[in-house]
Amino acid sequence: MQKTYFILVALLTFMGSYAQDKHPNIIFLLADDQRDNTFGAMGHPHIQTPHVDKLINNGVRFSNTYIAEPICAPSRVALFTGLNERMSGVGFTSSYKLTEDQWAHSYPEMLRKNGYYTGFIGKFGMEYYTFKGKAKAKFDYWRAHDGWAKFWPKTARNCAEYFDSGEDIITPVMGESIVEFLDDVPSEKPFCLSVSFSVPHGSQIKSMYPGNKEAEDCMIPANEYEKLKGHPFYDTLYRNMNIQIPEETATDPYVHIPYQVLDQNKGRATKVYKYDYDTISCYEHHIRYYQQISAMDKVIGDMVKALNEKGLSKNTVIIFASDHGLLMGEYGMGGKALLYDLTTKIPCFIYDPRLPAKSKGKTENKLVSSLDIPSTILDYAGITPPACMQGESLVPLIKGRNRKWRKELFLESLYTGRGNPVCEGIRLGDWKYIRMFQIKKGKYTEEDLNFTSRKPDYEQLFNLKDDPNEMNNLVEKYDGSEILAKLRNKTSDHFNKQNMAREKYKTNTLIIER
CATH class of the missing domain: 3.30.1120.10 (Arylsulfatase, C-terminal domain)
Structure with missing residues (x-):
């Protein structure tokens, strides 16, 4: 009897050790234009995000995270490859495109080559600058688009992948895709799913009320559109709160950056972000922005529920970041591509269900770069990052190991x-x-x-x-x-x-x- 007991204890110990050593599943969630401190658990006074708050409160938040490139496509290249734009050469206004050799050293490709089942959902955001329509073949599961989606994706030609969805709005469509991916995952493989949300990007903000120029400019409430009436997120949510827009909204931006250095009339004030150059439209922008973050939170909550139902929750690491922040009237400006904290700092946290209780709910304030994320993903998978990656794995910080960490960040x-x-x-x-x-x-x-x-x-x-x-x-x-x-x-x-x-x-x- 005693011998049987010791064998059983040894077996359970071995199984526990195996479970800890087994490579986890990884889900990387990326928001678009979401700036730091825009979740309830991060201290925002208005935004309601109960599902993400639970992940943050049981994970590790990195409160000093800076994006490598504070604008869409080059930021995404950096997140895939661990290279900033000066290194990769890939950006909106550079002379280069991402090559197949560079992609071979990206985290999705390295995971795939090492036995992971990989998926991508949402805004790829850089196919236009590289693979010429061949990005789909680089993942085992693909339900994505390039360029800028619309709030109602069936009205956008570049969202053909979503046309067969039973949903009409882009965020729940992506939630539907997440569940479909989890249904398709082979049981014998670990998986990595990259989810690139379209919200709360300006393309979503402006297209909530299609075909209405005033609504596109945020000069009238989006919920005047009949299809949004009664919606739990896009109708009255945040509309009866005392939301404050920046005091500098619609003031002189050249007080902060001279005209000869940055002419706001070359696109910021007159076209792309003009709703942040007027107090009425800036207020409406804030409401829609908050609504879209709350709606994304619902999808993330549904994802966590699906992981639980499928028995995947105990070995799935969830990483969250944004491609950059955003100016929303501050300094009299709108948009990104500058190095203010509002544009370069991003919300970032990692939820690892295997963490000991003492590590859960921790906030780490050391300087973190988005370039650290691909190295972190590979570290979780037991893969040595390629020498060209410029970031460091965050896993040692999460585990509380005493080690030398950067004191400065370029x-x-x-x-x-x-x-x-x-x-x-x-x-x-x-x-x-x-x-x-x-x-x-x-x-x-x-x-x-x-x-x-x-x-x-x-x-x-x-x-x-x-x-x-x-x-x-x-x-x-x-x-x-x-x-x-x-x-x-x-x-x-x-x-x-x-x-x-x-x-x-x-x-x-x-x-x-x-």
Whole structure:
């Protein structure tokens, strides 16, 4: 009897060890245009997100996460490959496209080659700049689109993958797809599902009331559209709350960035984000923005329910991030592609059901980059990240291991459309330094990004401890100071290292120092 007991204990111990060592399933959820602190559990005063809040409260939140590229397509390339735009060469206004060799070192492809069943749902966001319609073959399951979806996807030609859905609105359509993927997963394989939500992107905001120009400009409530009447999220939710829009809405944006550095009339104020340049439409934008986040929360809750019902919840890691933040009237502006915290900081958390109780609900404030996410995904899968990936795995931070972590973070935005300048900067302690360069041409090359002997067209310096809203540019006040000189030099050092790394990367000899 005693011998049988010890055998049983040994067997259970072995099985427990096996369960811990077994590679987990991974779900990577990516929002579009969602800025940091826009979940209830992150302290937002209005947004109702009970399902995500539960994941955050039982997971690990990374409260100082910066996106590698604060604009759509290059941000997504960075999330797939672990390379910033200067390294990969891929962006809206660059001269390059993603290659098959680069994709071979992306996290989806490496997982697939190592036995994972992979799926992609939603906005791929970069197929137009690369694979020419062949992205579908790069996943085992594909229900996705390129470009910008509409709130009602059946009205958009690029959403043909969704036309057979029983749902009419893009977010629940994606929820339907998530459940379908989970139904199709082979039992003998771990899986990785990448879900790229379209919300709360401006394409969704503007298309809630189709065919109405005033509604597209957010000058009238979207719920005047008959099909939204009575909807639990898109009708009256948030419309009777005391929502405050930024005090700077519709004020002079050139107080913050001069006209000759960024002409707002080249697209921001006159076309793409013009609803944030008027107080009435900015207020409506905020309501729709919050509504869409709450509706996404419902889909995430349904996903968690499906995982439970299918017996997958105990071994499925959920990672959440956004492709960048957004200005919504702050500084008198709208949009992204700048290096303010509102555009570069993103909500990021990891829910791992295998975490011990003492680690659940933890907030980690160390500097994290979106470039860390693909390395983290591969680490969970037991795969060594390729040497070219620039990020670090977050798993050691989650496990509370004492290790050296970055004290500073290089920031960049190389998008030059709509009059935007190239932006580079650094976050170090309480400080953030930014420098801007105008490039007056259509597509940039490496030579255009060589600023070695060029003085910046504009600089910003913020003390985030004293000025968390980044309203007071301290460059003139700190001219000649040790801290400004230090930040300028560090930015230049990172810039030079990035350029040298790009040259090595192009010859396939790059080795990243870890």
